Amino acid sequence: MEKILDRIVKKNKIKTKFGNVANYIPGLDKAGKEDLGICLLDMDGNRYVHGDYNKKFTIQSVSKPIALMLAMLDNGVDYVFSKVGTEPTGDAFNSMIRLETAIIKKPYNPMINAGAIAVSSMIKGKDKEEKFKRLLDFFKMVTENDTLEYNEEIYSGENRTGNKNRAMAYFMKDQGVIESSVEDSLDVYFKQCSIEVTTVDLAMVGMFLARNGRLSTGEKIISDYQAKAVKSLMMTCGMYDGSGEFALKVGIPSKSGVGGGIMSVLPNKMGIGIYGPALDKKGNSIGGDGILEDLSKELDLSIF
Ligand code: DON
Numbered sequence: 001m002e003k004i005l006d007r008i009v010k011k012n013k014i015k016t017k018f019g020n021v022a023n024y025i026p027g028l029d030k031a032g033k034e035d036l037g038i039c040l041l042d043m044d045g046n047r048y049v050h051g052d053y054n055k056k057f058t059i060q061s062v063s064k065p066i067a068l069m070l071a072m073l074d075n076g077v078d079y080v081f082s083k084v085g086t087e088p089t090g091d092a093f094n095s096m097i098r099l100e101t102a103i104i105k106k107p108y109n110p111m112i113n114a115g116a117i118a119v120s121s122m123i124k125g126k127d128k129e130e131k132f133k134r135l136l137d138f139f140k141m142v143t144e145n146d147t148l149e150y151n152e153e154i155y156s157g158e159n160r161t162g163n164k165n166r167a168m169a170y171f172m173k174d175q176g177v178i179e180s181s182v183e184d185s186l187d188v189y190f191k192q193c194s195i196e197v198t199t200v201d202l203a204m205v206g207m208f209l210a211r212n213g214r215l216s217t218g219e220k221i222i223s224d225y226q227a228k229a230v231k232s233l234m235m236t237c238g239m240y241d242g243s244g245e246f247a248l249k250v251g252i253p254s255k256s257g258v259g260g261g262i263m264s265v266l267p268n269k270m271g272i273g274i275y276g277p278a279l280d281k282k283g284n285s286i287g288g289d290g291i292l293e294d295l296s297k298e299l300d301l302s303i304f
Pocket of ligand 1: 059060061062093094113158165193256257258259282283284
């Protein structure tokens, strides 16, 4: 396995030249464009790591499936999906066009920004501090990493410049999708996106879902149905408007983020975390995408 990872990471490092580090959130552009790393965990307790696997980066949209799990625990599956849909859009992750034009007056799915902000608005707590603390504690539990914290610089940068997310949130409040305070919901969302992780943390989340919502101790945290909901939405919507091609070429439920992270789940088998901040035009890690395609082919990992 070490040899395979070494070869695949080296090969895909070349692709990072053709991508770009995200710069629309102040601070994200400080990442090293050629950074690339992976952590792969399997059910037998093996851990394989390579490259920049231990570098910290902000989780960004990879936070969305994790927040969805807590929102489902807090409110039940039916309530969550009465406010957020389960269909892919084929649009960019930050697109707002369908919020008004769609027949269903709710964001299409929990993986795009609009849907994720709606999900964050459902996290329970008496104020924004308690809501975020509950969410961060949940992140710590599923990653089995007590040291997780959010990056103040990236959080305040996004809070300052996130006008489009703000616009979508106020629109959703008007539509009755967001029932709690808009500013509190945005604060929770911006903070959750700026939580710093490594590929190991993402691989642990992958393993949690691979075990259908169990910690490594065997303790069951979310129901089988909730775990299936998260994995299926990752498969259909997790790589945004690249999800269809990704399903064909890789075939592994995955979620990307503009910090360069990808979290992948092979049900009952593996959790994979990847870091590669050079992104393609759709906002997915260009090197990470290549690594997953090669790994899937070589190890026959596609679930299809
Ligand atoms: O809301 C945003 O735009 C960012 N905090 C997260 C977007 C993101 O990670 C999209 N992923 N590829």
